[in-house]
Amino acid sequence: MRNLMHLITVLIVSFSCGPKTQQYNLSETSTVFENANVIDVRTGEIEKCHVVIDGQVIDQVIPAGNPAEWGQANVIDAANHYLLPGLAEMHAHIPAGEWNEPLVQETLFLYLSNGITTIRGMLGNPVHLPLREKAANQEILSPRIFTSSPSLNGNTVRTPEEAREKVSTYAREGYDFLKLHPGIRKHVFDTLVKTAQEVGIPYAGHVSNLVGIRHALKNGYQTVDHVDGFLEGLVPEDAGVNPTENGFFGYNFTDLAKMESIPELVALSKKNKVWVVPTQALFDRWFSPIPAEELVNQPEMKYMSPETRNNWIESKNNLTEGDSYEKEKWQQFQEIRYQLIQSLHEDGQGLLLGSDAPQVFNVPGFSIHHELQGMLDAGLSPLEAIQIGTINPALFFGGNFGEIKKGMEADLILVNDNPLDNLENLRNPIGVMARGQWIDQNTIQKRLEQIAKQYE
Numbered sequence: 307m308r309n310l311m312h313l314i315t316v317l318i319v320s321f322s323c324g325p326k327t328q329q330y331n332l333s334e335t336s337t338v339f340e341n342a343n344v345i346d347v348r349t350g351e352i353e354k355c356h357v358v359i360d361g362q363v364i365d366q367v368i369p370a371g372n373p374a375e376w377g378q379a380n381v382i383d384a385a386n387h388y389l390l391p392g393l394a395e396m397h398a399h400i401p402a403g404e405w406n407e408p409l410v411q412e413t414l415f416l417y418l419s420n421g422i423t424t425i426r427g428m429l430g431n432p433v434h435l436p437l438r439e440k441a442a443n444q445e446i447l448s449p450r451i452f453t454s455s456p457s458l459n460g461n462t463v464r465t466p467e468e469a470r471e472k473v474s475t476y477a478r479e480g481y482d483f484l485k486l487h488p489g490i491r492k493h494v495f496d497t498l499v500k501t502a503q504e505v506g507i508p509y510a511g512h513v514s515n516l517v518g519i520r521h522a523l524k525n526g527y528q529t530v531d532h533v534d535g536f537l538e539g540l541v542p543e544d545a546g547v548n549p550t551e552n553g554f555f556g557y558n559f560t561d562l563a564k565m566e567s568i569p570e571l572v573a574l575s576k577k578n579k580v581w582v583v584p585t586q587a588l589f590d591r592w593f594s595p596i597p598a599e600e601l602v603n604q605p606e607m608k609y610m611s612p613e614t615r616n617n618w619i620e621s622k623n624n625l626t627e628g629d630s631y632e633k634e635k636w637q638q639f640q641e642i643r644y645q646l647i648q649s650l651h652e653d654g655q656g657l658l659l660g661s662d663a664p665q666v667f668n669v670p671g672f673s674i675h676h677e678l679q680g681m682l683d684a685g686l687s688p689l690e691a692i693q694i695g696t697i698n699p700a701l702f703f704g705g706n707f708g709e710i711k712k713g714m715e716a717d718l719i720l721v722n723d724n725p726l727d728n729l730e731n732l733r734n735p736i737g738v739m740a741r742g743q744w745i746d747q748n749t750i751q752k753r754l755e756q757i758a759k760q761y762e
Contacts, residue, residue: 347692
């Protein structure tokens with residue numbers, strides 16, 4: 307009887323005490339996302355965890371279970387919410403201003419407000435070099451920045467000597483890579499490549515008509531952006547076209563493209579480790595039949611100045627009005643791009659998420675959601691679309707980010723609903739963390755309202 311009473315007492319005490327509270331003596335420099343649904347962007351698996359941030363890095367990922375006391379840490383209640391790594395915008399533009407100029411600060415914040423914690427600036431300027439360092443040292447609120455050189459194109463590198471001089475200078479000045487634009491002649495391109503390889507600086511961007519996609523891929527571009535040159539590469543040699551008459555990214559050659567050539571180009575991209583940044587949002591918006599008046603009235607346009615909006619309307623109308631532009635041909639052009647994007651994703655070196663912002667009707671940050679939709683339209687799954695904006699950029703840069711793991715830099719997005727169910731759930735995040743700096747939804751909305759108000 308005595309043993310029975312003792313057993314009953316133990317059971318009563320056990321049930322009344324409940325689960326043991328775990329004690330974590332964290333300092334005020336730590337942040338905890340408590341009970342978050344953590345998305346593994348490699349597998350798509352979701353696990354309820356506590357994610358502990360110490361300074362700029364993820365210190366612990368703890369399976370949720372027993373209650374916990376976190377000491378002095380800042381605790382964010384993430385129950386029923388979803389946590390995933392920050393996104394990269396791999397074809398971004400930054401205004402050519404000093405770090406403290408309002409337009410620069412606005413643009414960087416627009417990226418952050420949409421969960422973009424890494425940007426790859428695609429038109430460099432000397433002022434972007436100190437900006438990159440201030441971002442790296444967290445002296446300013448900014449995504450992580452990688453920056454190209456100023457443009458190398460048919461006007462800036464007209465001779466092999468000019469190419470050699472500019473490539474050497476830009477490498478010495480510390481740009482992350484060279485930005486190539488159209489118009490470079492083939493023999494000048496070859497000198498540019500030789501010099502870049504000698505001084506150890508990569509090159510990326512457009513493919514000049516006189517260079518061609520095959521020669522570009524064989525010479526080891528770091529990335530080809532916009533899927534530039536690929537459609538032209540599908541035109542058989544016996545078509546006898548003038549390569550300079552290709553139109554908007556090959557649109558004029560749409561009817562001549564041979565789909566059976568896609569595997570060859572994709573294999574070349576993989577063999578030479580050339581990534582592709584699709585910027586499909588450009589083709590879905592700037593080059594689409596959607597009326598400019600419809601696009602300019604979308605809510606995100608309030609973050610752009612009236613002058614910018616008017617310029618975008620004019621640019622779109624100039625490009626898509628007239629007898630040379632046909633909706634049916636654009637649809638055919640789009641289908642070719644979708645096939646290229648899907649094949650480059652499945653069998654090439656891979657894709658990197660990039661929308662080209664700010665560009666015509668592509669508002670910084672907001673345009674990445676249009677790009678994600680473009681990837682779905684091209685046949686990627688929501689998980690695959692997220693992967694090309696997280697783990698692929700981290701692999702590309704050799705960076706310590708892009709996943710939620712111990713020791714990774716703390717770039718995070720907290721959202722209400724599961725983005726693997728619907729990528730629209732990435733819009734209006736509860737908050738964004740950029741290397742340990744937490745920006746909550748209230749702060750985001752207030753700052754966005756300030757930006758919009760000045761452009762009323």
